[in-house]
Amino acid sequence: MSRLTQIREITLMNLRSIPERLAPSLVIVVGIAGVVGVLVALLSMSAGLGQTLGNTGEPDQVVISRGGSQGELSSFLAVASMTLVKQDPAIARGPDGLPLASGELIVITEVPRPGQDTGANVSLRGIEPVGLALRPKFRLLQGRMFRPGVQEIIVGVGASRQFSGLEVGRELRFRGGRWTIVGHFESGGAYDSELWTDRETAQGAFGRPGVSSILARIKDPSLLPTMEARLKADPQLDVDVRGQDAFFAGQSGGLTATIGVLAGIVAAIMGIGATFGALNTMYSAVSARTQEIGTLRALGFGAAPVVASVMAEALLLSLLGGALGAALAYFAFNGYAVSTLGSGFTQVAFEFAVTPQLVMSGLFIALGIGFVGGLAPALRAARLPVTAALRG
């Protein structure tokens, strides 16, 4: 028999005997399923957050905020600055000849979470009518648009799911005033976690004459650097200019890194535990088959096929565990909607996303654990002296 045939035969024989050693074999599967499941679930959280925030912007739009501000919340622009910025020649103009730029005011409000009396911070965004044209993905899911000059609010679909009391027709109280919820909207990305109203109404009610940021469409994405240089050089202004997609994508950085570190530590420790479990299983698998291995060796099978068969068993079982863990993570968490604190100090609603890449890396880790867990027992099996092995 050629070496390859030897390996194939001995491996098949080995795998066929797994049901005999079912319980110990399951140790590998369950242990690795735990590691991969937890790792994939944790990373799918940051993947989902990244997807939501990365999906917020249009490539030809920019966000202008106060220089040095970390987000829209800590940014304030006076009306004079806003008027000046809107006249920049790089900003596209609509059919009415007016600049496609919306000065927007962000106010943080507290909305209760279901079952808790402590509120969660939710952004209330006052937009100009042109602001809708700058959000091509915007559509009303329910109800109607707010009317300018009346204290009416439309609620993003993410916020409406995560927080209580945001149904159409309900009222919210801010600063002694009643605000009626008249609709639910969807706009993609981070905006879905917000409440929207008319900017001037918000300015009046919250006593805030200026705006937080300006969202503008530019004639061509390549104009961004010259526009930034021009606005920065203007002594009347103190602003930062960033692409809309970069502005929101940048907000997921800190949290994604934190989740990454957490997932890494948890997976590493669990992985160590699972590796010892795999070692245990494979050692007992080898010791259960000592006589069998001795017989094979006496018949003239080489050491390599024996090593290969043990490794094949370990890898197959761990792959099975990895697939099981990834499947569990997928069915339990994919699309699971949560919200957390974004960098703007307000809630970002997002869904866990178990992506194919995450599943792949989960399986890769499973194979890694299986390899480490199988190697030492496989070598021991190969080194067994034939006579001793035959005696059992």
Next chain:
Amino acid sequence: MKYLGLIYAGLFRKKLRTFLTLASLIAAFSLLGLLQAVNSLFSGAADFLGASRLITQASTSFTQPLPMRMLPQIEAVPGVAAVNHSQFFGGQYQDGRGFFPQFAVNPQRLRDTYPEWVMDNESWLRFISTNDGTIVGRNLAEQYGWKVGDIVPLNSFIWTQAGGSRTWEWRVVGIFDGINEDWSQRANLMYLNYAQFDEARSGGKGLAGIFVVRISDPDESELIASVIDARFENSSDETKTQKESEFQLAFVRQLGDIGLIVNLITGAVFFSILFLTGVAMSQAVRERIPELAVLKCLGFTDRQVMGLVLAEAFALCLVGALLGMAVASVATGILPPEFPVRTDLRVWVIAGLSVVVLTLAVGLPPALAARRLKIVDALAGRGEPSAFERALRRLLGGRGEEARA
């Protein structure tokens, strides 16, 4: 005690297996310790604050500053001992990487509302009389090497000066400590004198931020909170007053349901480890069936044999848990003080309960099997497969039986 030798011999019958199982247990319990320590931080973090202080914020959001005119009105509420106002400054030092909070406050009122911060009288007087003065927590001062007289430039991402500059210079006039260990650990913040802050800022003059209310009788906190809120109802500055600990907790809760995530992970870890240890234990017992039968021949009762097996499982879990928790304690111990994650009593209690549950779950089935063991069958090598194994075999359509045959 006289059975210790037997338990020891049982565990070390197969050294490798015991060692590997133990290593898995250590990994599991160190993870359990770390995760639950994080959980402790989020669930009971603010316990040390007590209930002697309330925070009054705008009901819309704590980022919405309240006007200063409310201060005397709050002070006039019966049961209120002292009131301070506090505005988050949002300053960055140097490259802004080592973030620490700063609050612009009234120095005398800070002293009245936070007796837990300790500083000599001279420093307090300097803070009160220095317009651009700041006092710094001991930990922070040590971290950056600040001493009294230094100028600390902070770059605020919220507040600009009237002249347009975002860089504010603050003069260190004192370094404060905590009154006990809990408070000393948290002495890593900075208080700024509101006088220069309000005079120089470009917008928002006359706004206080939030109010910190110290009350004489902690038992009356709910009542006083509702009186304060009622006073401002239907005004344009409606308030929400809550205990300081609740206010802090609300901050943490903004991050999301961390407790749930942590408990889910702990559950997954626990289940995996339960399975792993359970299989190892039942294997160990099955291999020793003839030996157990010999013990029974020698006159050990059924219960004694069962106790022996349980004791073995318990010893394994206990040692694993102790070593794992030791790893977790060391790991949390070497974390810098910014991460006050500690394996406190609550974590140890959870670990202890886990040991008991784990021992029963993994030890009881083989222990009962050992108890049921009939000497004749056992010596003849007619061990019966465990119930779990039988069920699995049935599930797989008896393929195991065929293979055996």
